Amino acid sequence: MVRETVPWPEHEVSTDDGPVLPARDGAVEEFRFFDTAVDAARGAGLLAALELVRADAALDFELIRGWQQHVLGTPELPLLRTHPGFAKGGAERYGIGPDTHTRLDTCLAQATDGRLSLAARAARAHLDVCFFHPFDDGNARAALLTLLFVLAREGVTLDSVLLIRRFSHRADDPQDALGLCGSVKFHLEQSRASVAQLDG
Template identity: 65%
Template sequence: MDPARAEGMLTALELVRADAARGASLDFELLREWQQHVLGAQQPPPFRTMPAFAKEGRERYGISPDTPARLDACLAESAIGTDDPLPLTARAARAHLDVCFFHPFDDGNARAAFLTLVFVLAREGITLDDVLLLRRVSFQADDPQDGPILARYIGLHLEETRRNSALLSSSG
């Protein structure tokens, strides 16, 4: 990975954790602040204004005047206290896939989706020991199987983190 790109991602991760600790609401404005660092931009990037394409044009992401508001509504559902609370792993997976599905930025949407997942977990005091599987496997926002699979992967990482923490506690 490019050192400047890695530095931007690390800075964004620090912001994600600080925002989670202060109880920030997850919305597009928060994503923009993180994305500025991810992209090494002078200012937070705007919501894209044109349809977006990914994977050599195989995926298309439309745009309408209410797309940003719909993204914010979906991201708000990742918080505890919504009318129909999902388990943490499902909320983190859904928020990740919502960012993938809405594809809000011209560049860096996979990184923005990952940061969103980290934020949802961090908001509940969880930092995973390892995220390799989450970063290496590609998930499709519109595939009905991918949401539950991603939630299971998050759950596996969470169990591993808890196991490692218990081992450290018992050996200390």
């Protein structure tokens, strides 16, 4: 699995560790202005899911299903897909097997691995959802919510998610994984700096 070949950045003890609560909530703004402009129900679903993301505790497929019900606006919890999935106009194919659910949960459980930096853990969980592609629709949104969940569990809110959301990252490319990690780190540092300015 490509995931195991990525040289994920390790955690470094720093005075910059700890909660980040900027004046501007980048995910909320993104969902209100970008997604609501695409479709009002889509924006409302993402905002409702984000509230759950920031209140939930343990990361696994069942938890993501609950968010995804809001994202897709379905009357019932969406199921794990049962057929191969495709993305990027068919350029990427995602298989399915009897152990897909278990393997996904195993990967998601590693989001608490304190040996890695917070940016690495958030990026890796995002790519886990992208790679496993568990739903028939809305996997990119599920991946973003998963990333935001990993940050929220550490008390971190980003003041922007543009670099994370606007650029595509392949789940099977170690350099793309590091690129996503770098984008998360950039937004995390920018958010910390904006809080420091307000406090200064």
